[in-house]
Amino acid sequence: MGDENFTYIDFDTLKELEKDCFIGMGVPNEDAGICADVIFEADKKGIDSHGCGRLFMYYARIRRKQQNPVTKIDLERDFGATARLSANNGMGQVVSHKAMQLAIDKAKKFGIGMVSVGESNHYGIAGYYSLLASQQGCIGITGTNARPSIAPTWGVEPMLGTNPLTIAIPTDWDFDWFADHATSITQRGKIEMYARLNKEVTKGWVINSSGENPTDANQILKDMLDKKAALNPLGGSGEDLGGYKGYNYATLVEILSAALSSANFLQSCLGFEVKKGEKVFVPYRLGHFFIAINVEAFVELNTFKKTVGEILRQIAGSKKQPGADHIYIAGEKEFIIEQKRKNIGVPVSEATQLQMLQMIDELKLDTSKYNIEWKVKYDSSEVDSQGW
Amino acid sequence: MGDENFTYIDFDTLKELEKDCFIGMGVPNEDAGICADVIFEADKKGIDSHGCGRLFMYYARIRRKQQNPVTKIDLERDFGATARLSANNGMGQVVSHKAMQLAIDKAKKFGIGMVSVGESNHYGIAGYYSLLASQQGCIGITGTNARPSIAPTWGVEPMLGTNPLTIAIPTDWDFDWFADHATSITQRGKIEMYARLNKEVTKGWVINSSGENPTDANQILKDMLDKKAALNPLGGSGEDLGGYKGYNYATLVEILSAALSSANFLQSCLGFEVKKGEKVFVPYRLGHFFIAINVEAFVELNTFKKTVGEILRQIAGSKKQPGADHIYIAGEKEFIIEQKRKNIGVPVSEATQLQMLQMIDELKLDTSKYNIEWKVKYDSSEVDSQGW
Numbered sequence: 062m063g064d065e066n067f068t069y070i071d072f073d074t075l076k077e078l079e080k081d082c083f084i085g086m087g088v089p090n091e092d093a094g095i096c097a098d099v100i101f102e103a104d105k106k107g108i109d110s111h112g113c114g115r116l117f118m119y120y121a122r123i124r125r126k127q128q129n130p131v132t133k134i135d136l137e138r139d140f141g142a143t144a145r146l147s148a149n150n151g152m153g154q155v156v157s158h159k160a161m162q163l164a165i166d167k168a169k170k171f172g173i174g175m176v177s178v179g180e181s182n183h184y185g186i187a188g189y190y191s192l193l194a195s196q197q198g199c200i201g202i203t204g205t206n207a208r209p210s211i212a213p214t215w216g217v218e219p220m221l222g223t224n225p226l227t228i229a230i231p232t233d234w235d236f237d238w239f240a241d242h243a244t245s246i247t248q249r250g251k252i253e254m255y256a257r258l259n260k261e262v263t264k265g266w267v268i269n270s271s272g273e274n275p276t277d278a279n280q281i282l283k284d285m286l287d288k289k290a291a292l293n294p295l296g297g298s299g300e301d302l303g304g305y306k307g308y309n310y311a312t313l314v315e316i317l318s319a320a321l322s323s324a325n326f327l328q329s330c331l332g333f334e335v336k337k338g339e340k341v342f343v344p345y346r347l348g349h350f351f352i353a354i355n356v357e358a359f360v361e362l363n364t365f366k367k368t369v370g371e372i373l374r375q376i377a378g379s380k381k382q383p384g385a386d387h388i389y390i391a392g393e394k395e396f397i398i399e400q401k402r403k404n405i406g407v408p409v410s411e412a413t414q415l416q417m418l419q420m421i422d423e424l425k426l427d428t429s430k431y432n433i434e435w436k437v438k439y440d441s442s443e444v445d446s447q448g449w
Numbered sequence: 450m451g452d453e454n455f456t457y458i459d460f461d462t463l464k465e466l467e468k469d470c471f472i473g474m475g476v477p478n479e480d481a482g483i484c485a486d487v488i489f490e491a492d493k494k495g496i497d498s499h500g501c502g503r504l505f506m507y508y509a510r511i512r513r514k515q516q517n518p519v520t521k522i523d524l525e526r527d528f529g530a531t532a533r534l535s536a537n538n539g540m541g542q543v544v545s546h547k548a549m550q551l552a553i554d555k556a557k558k559f560g561i562g563m564v565s566v567g568e569s570n571h572y573g574i575a576g577y578y579s580l581l582a583s584q585q586g587c588i589g590i591t592g593t594n595a596r597p598s599i600a601p602t603w604g605v606e607p608m609l610g611t612n613p614l615t616i617a618i619p620t621d622w623d624f625d626w627f628a629d630h631a632t633s634i635t636q637r638g639k640i641e642m643y644a645r646l647n648k649e650v651t652k653g654w655v656i657n658s659s660g661e662n663p664t665d666a667n668q669i670l671k672d673m674l675d676k677k678a679a680l681n682p683l684g685g686s687g688e689d690l691g692g693y694k695g696y697n698y699a700t701l702v703e704i705l706s707a708a709l710s711s712a713n714f715l716q717s718c719l720g721f722e723v724k725k726g727e728k729v730f731v732p733y734r735l736g737h738f739f740i741a742i743n744v745e746a747f748v749e750l751n752t753f754k755k756t757v758g759e760i761l762r763q764i765a766g767s768k769k770q771p772g773a774d775h776i777y778i779a780g781e782k783e784f785i786i787e788q789k790r791k792n793i794g795v796p797v798s799e800a801t802q803l804q805m806l807q808m809i810d811e812l813k814l815d816t817s818k819y820n821i822e823w824k825v826k827y828d829s830s831e832v833d834s835q836g837w
């Protein structure tokens with residue numbers, strides 16, 4: 062992000078500010094704690110596409126009444142080791158925290174548990190919920206659908222969400238094995254970053270309506286809005302490098318998210334409709350799913366952790382490419398970043414600082430609480446309130 | 450496969466021959482029916498890497514006493530919606546059929562079921578077991594580890610198996626949604642096919658110890674044996690095109706297969722050891738896992754099938770690349786092939802015909818039963834019995 066004017070905010074301050082923002086938006090105190098926790102998990106781990114930079118997105122959606130700050134959860138089905146919840150267009154983080162905990166509780170009782178969620182919203186980093194399970198001796202699996210981005214193999218239109226399939230597994234390492242990523246090669250946020258830097262994106266990330274793999278980041282963003290470009294699934298365009306596998310995994314996540322609950326799917330997940338030429342915001346009605354597998358139902362937990370740890374040690378210790386100095390284990394990079402940020406704080410970009418200052422101003426938060434050295438000046442008269 | 454001298458064997462005859470071969474190997478009658486069913490499913494669907502061409506592999510392993518034709522299954526754990534089985538080095542197909550059916554039975558009772566299997570062997574196409582679940586109103590998921598083939602991201606050594614992560618889902622289409630593929634880009638069998646045709650493989654399928662992506666199929670096969678080349682995970686070498694995601698999914702399958710049961714993992718899945726310079730065959734001790742999700746626990750089955758069907762219709766109907774005439778749904782290509790082969794029979798290559806004739810000869814099967822027009826001549830004096 063080049064020479065952006067970062068400020069570094071320490072863990073406790075950032076988390077408090079995030080919670081206060083959610084409370085300011087009308088999210089009840091306990092729920093605000095959960096929402097802040099999910100965002101902060103991303104901040105800590107360096108998953109910056111889903112950290113404090115996303116706070117304003119929830120603010121915008123709540124402010125324009127697209128989603129409810131108060132989450133009324135309905136238990137629509139409860140059958141043995143499974144359950145189905147509706148979030149009634151409330152906070153995705155709140156219903157998802159509850160859903161994974163319910164899956165874990167069921168796993169403790171039945172060995173495995175699964176909960177589906179409908180009528181929901183963006184739930185933050187998927188990995189948060191998987192980790193909730195792995196921290197309680199379970200293998201945690203979760204996925205969600207999202208606004209259309211990925212084209213199917215041989216297609217060019219954004220149809221499937223970036224649909225993460227996310228897993229966390231207990232180990233005897235210093236961190237849990239933790240794979241949190243989209244079933245596309247990359248995500249829109251990364252292309253936006255390349256656009257800001259005027260850098261070409263990697264060939265193969267994107268397909269356009271001519272069937273080409275364009276690299277001009279600014280043109281791609283424009284074309285994606287016009288449905289003239291879409292993200293490629295993991296494996297890329299066509300079938301030569303296995304693109305149909307990524308497309309299938311994205312479809313799996315779409316089905317598990319939308320068809321086991323009451324949720325929108327594919328292009329109905331846009332969040333707006335065009336009525337008489339006007340863009341009208343509507344609820345996203347996303348779906349998610351949560352699976353917890355109780356390790357102790359199969360093997361003793363410590364034995365399992367040792368076996369997993371040994372698998373990972375053998376992989377990490379295998380022969381490297383010339384020039385490569387490290388084979389990473391899923392979750393390792395995030396662990397390294399967390400250790401570093403514990404000391405230096407979380408880097409917050411200029412753009413995010415401005416959004417935070419706007420929220421502090423408009424939500425009338427008490428700034429004297431936060432000991433933050435802002436690197437930007439906020440002027441409320443310059444705020445663009447278009448699209449509210 | 451160019452101008453190979455195929456014979457076409459009709460469905461009933463082929464299945465009977467396959468069953469008779471397994472019986473000849475010492476597999477009990479009912480178990481032989483299951484083993485034949487698994488192989489035949491691949492024959493029908495055109496998954497020719499796992500069809501009748503694989504029959505001889507089981508024959509070889511049983512004959513050299515590497516695996517037992519009689520499968521003694523132990524129920525090692527049974528807890529709520531979960532169970533753990535040991536195959537005691539018997540037939541992978543037999544224990545896996547039982548394991549998935551147990552997971553389905555548990556899913557009917559608890560909404561979801563999961564069964565892990567250890568001390569097992571090659572279980573044929575993973576998709577067979579997923580389909581067993583989808584045909585009974587469940588979402589079926591299964592995976593297995595296998596002999597080391599895939600290098601981790603930034604590594605060059607074959608460590609992980611091709612580790613399929615396989616799913617089948619009920620739909621209102623003429624076939625179930627059915628994704629049965631490895632977490633590598635491709636598999637060894639495909640490279641062998643390219644070698645026979647003297648064709649270069651696609652750049653990116655393989656990584657060698659210099660960190661290059663070689664394309665010479667014959668050289669690759671040689672290097673893979675010497676651990677100087679390995680398959681790339683889905684997403685390819687390095688991180689640019691998301692290779693770490695494929696590597697993570699392969700690792701997930703390795704962990705779920707090996708760490709929830711008593712099974713080997715990574716390079717201990719080779720099936721042989723070198724003792725005093727001699728290659729000694731040892732059991733593979735593979736692990737598998739099976740998950741069944743009972744759709745009715747979440748939504749009415751017909752509603753689910755319609756929703757899934759509609760998701761697939763919208764994907765299939767989306768805008769195509771210039772020059773592409775069809776967007777395929779997982780399972781569609783297999784369905785098309787099955788319709789065709791119903792009429793023309795299953796094409797069997799010269800090499801496989803020779804193997805079949807050898808088994809017929811050595812197992813003393815009654816050839817008059819099978820109305821097959823062999824396109825090759827079998828001569829028992831030419832048989833290479835090296836490696837038995």
